[in-house]
Amino acid sequence: MIDPVLASRLQFALTTIVHIIFPVMSMGLAPFIVYFTYKDIRTGRPRYEQLRRFWTKIFAVSFVVGTVTGLVLEFEFGTNFAAFATMAGELFGGPLATEGMMAFMLEATFLGVFLFGRERVGDAVYFLSSVAVALGTWLSAVWILIANSWMQTPRGFEVVVEDGRRVVHLTDPLAAYFTPRFTYMFVHMQNAAVLSVALFMAGVAAYYVFKHHVRGRDINSIGFWEATLKIALVVIIVTAPLQVLHGDAYARHVYETQPQKFAAMEAIWHTEAYVPEYIVAFPTSIDAVFEPGPKELVGIAIPGMASWLASGGDAGAVIQGLESFPVENPPVAVVFWAFRVMVALGMWFILLGFWGGFRWRRGELFEDDLLHKALIGSSLLGFVAVEVGWIVTEVGRQPWVIQGVLKTSDGVSASLTGMEALFTLLGFAGGYALLLALYVYVVRRIIRQGPPTGDDLRNATTETEVTGGE
Template sequence: MIDPVAASRFQFAVTTIVHIIFPVMSMGLAPFLIYFTWKDIRDGDPVYEQLRRFWTKIFAISFVVGTVTGLVLEFEFGTNFAAFSVFAGELFGGPLATEGLMAFMLEATFLGVFLFGRERVSDAMYFVATLAVAVGTWLSAVWILIANSWMQTPRGYEVVVENGQRVVHLVDPVAAYLNPRFPFMFVHMQNAAVESVALFMSGVAAYHVFRHHVWGYPVESIAFWEKSLKVSLVALAITAPLQVFHGDLYARHVFETQPQKFAAMEAVWETDSYVPEYLIAFPTSIENLLNPRAKDIFGIGIPGGASWLASGGDPQATITGLNEFEGSPPVAIVFWAFRAMVAMGFWFITLAFWGCYRWWRGELFEDDLLHKALMGSSLLGIVAVELGWVVTEVGRQPWLVQGVLKTSEGVSPGLTAAEATFTLVAFVVAYTLLLSLYTYVVARIIRAGPPTGDELRSVTDESPDGTGPGEPTPATDAESGEVTVDD
């Protein structure tokens, strides 16, 4: 049997790692769907209607699965972390409840119109529905990140004793909800979601473009995939540099507010100055892999880079070592996750400018090496998001609420080792199956490709002359041309 604290932490980690995939897809797709809908309504170009319909399918399945897995996470606060819920419920419960009342209800109200109402409502109403669903998706992130950011930099509260238990009282909602960490987390997370979807979209599009232009394989609606590749590259060229730039500001904020986490990110154990920032690092032994120390790591780095990053420009700045703090997080996990995430960030910039350069040269659809790189990187954006959350959550340990409540103190007191182990195994199995099913469905959608010309002409309502749904009207039959996309 596994210790209840360890099992609860691992169970929450597993459910979070799987769950975050679905909000990333839905939040990242939201701006694309607004653009596709706007272009479809304004220009009437069938390619944009294809884009809207195709990516709406993936948005819908991601939204549904994300809603279900998100509710499970909230239940875990009661089953596995009841002590934390009692301690911080007054402050933590508010944002979660508001997320359900404001953001989720907004999405749910307009989701039916967005998914099924294109032929039933006016263009203006449909665009309003699209905006409402997209805004609701992002509002969900606002309230979830308010709750999590408060755990990182708690403000606007006081700890009192009620019935013999320490509990948090909310005394300043503005200070608590607009705590110093929130703007950094929100910008970084939302930009990462759009960047991840841009990478996914470009990878899928590159696969079909590669088959058609390089291998000569006949691909139906190749114009759809070419447009997908171009749109995703534009988004990647905007989000990838922004993510690295904002990440620099974010890391500086972490140094100022959570110096222990920053020390773990850089594997600094003894307080030191002129600490290097390793861009590429290799352990010189198994011990250094499992217990890295900056001075013992072999790598390529910038002398004084970590000190410069922490201080905002002073390579001689002092970084407080982990030995100065009470307890320390699992340094190996934080250090290597941070390195991998940063490396991916710079690789995404390389991909973006490589693709844009080929586009400018008129060789975007013929560069097979670029296509292979995009295909191989299609899921790396989501991996980078996962690693970012690992740094965020593992780097805060041993604290559940930074400096206020330790993780070991927040676990449900009545939870036994047998119960924790059983639910952990059950959740691992269930979430593995769920993720496999989601992957299968999305793969089926991608293999099926965009709707054809006949599907684009079909309507869901009965036409005025009495023909049924999806059947061409006599006027359409008389037309000599079809709405198709050139191969």
């Protein structure tokens, strides 16, 4: 019989891993949609109308599927984690309810205007609809991350006993809803979403540019893909370094507020100073995969760098080891390797951006087939980075569901059996796999159809290239 705690954790992890793809796509596309709409209205150039209409289709599909999968996650708090919902409902329920009433309703209301109102409303109202849709998308992240950041660094509450049960009472809403962790999580998540979408756009565009310029195939909409590639590349050049720089500050905050998680991220078992930072790490044996540590790894390590990063400049700083904490450790191997993957991808994105920028400056952006292949291969890696980043965040917090307040094992529904949890786990796995496959099919079909051209465009058929300057 499977443990209901394990099955519930696996179910929530599975549904979250699938769900996060869709909000990342919609949140990342939001600023692009606003920009394309503004330029379409401001300049009247068909190229911007193409960009707006094409990427709006993918945005709309992502919004719909994200809504369906996101609602299920909220129900899981009641079905699988009723003890957690009962204890933290007063504080945790507020942000989730506000997200639905404020952010979702704002986005859903104006999305209809944005999708179907271009010929029915004026330019100002239409542009306002694009801003409202983007704002609603980002406000959803605000309230979800407020709830999650409180679980990571809880404050502004007290635990009291009511009817024999421990429950959380909100005492300071500002302290509870705007913890220091929230700013780090919001900036890191939103920048990651924009970067992920820029990589996706660049990869898709590079595919068509490669077929046209390198393979010599005739692509009718090649100007559209060239413009997409350049716009995406500019965003990558800006957001990739920001993600790494902010990630450094974020990790230091984790060290200060969740030292056990930080120790798991670096696989520091014993309290010590001058802790090295493994930029690239490989296990020396099978056992080292599951129990990584300095003696079990080989790679590129910078002596004292982990101590320097954690302390903000002291390579000799002492870092508390995993063996010194009074509660059980998180799955160290999962956290350690997920963190390594995230960091490696962050560095690759910087290299990729500056590689593309260098080729662009030399006038070789459309002829570098190796760059095109690298962009194509990296088109989904931004989403991978987001996934492993959330694995570090959530798995690294274990054994706590509310840090230092409630353990995950104590937050699972008391009446839930292992068979019930296994049944819903398998059902959700099948349902979410089907939804993901359907989403991939629809997005792939949109991409294969390409941008609207000719009579499909509202503007004149004479096109002015975005890439040629203004």
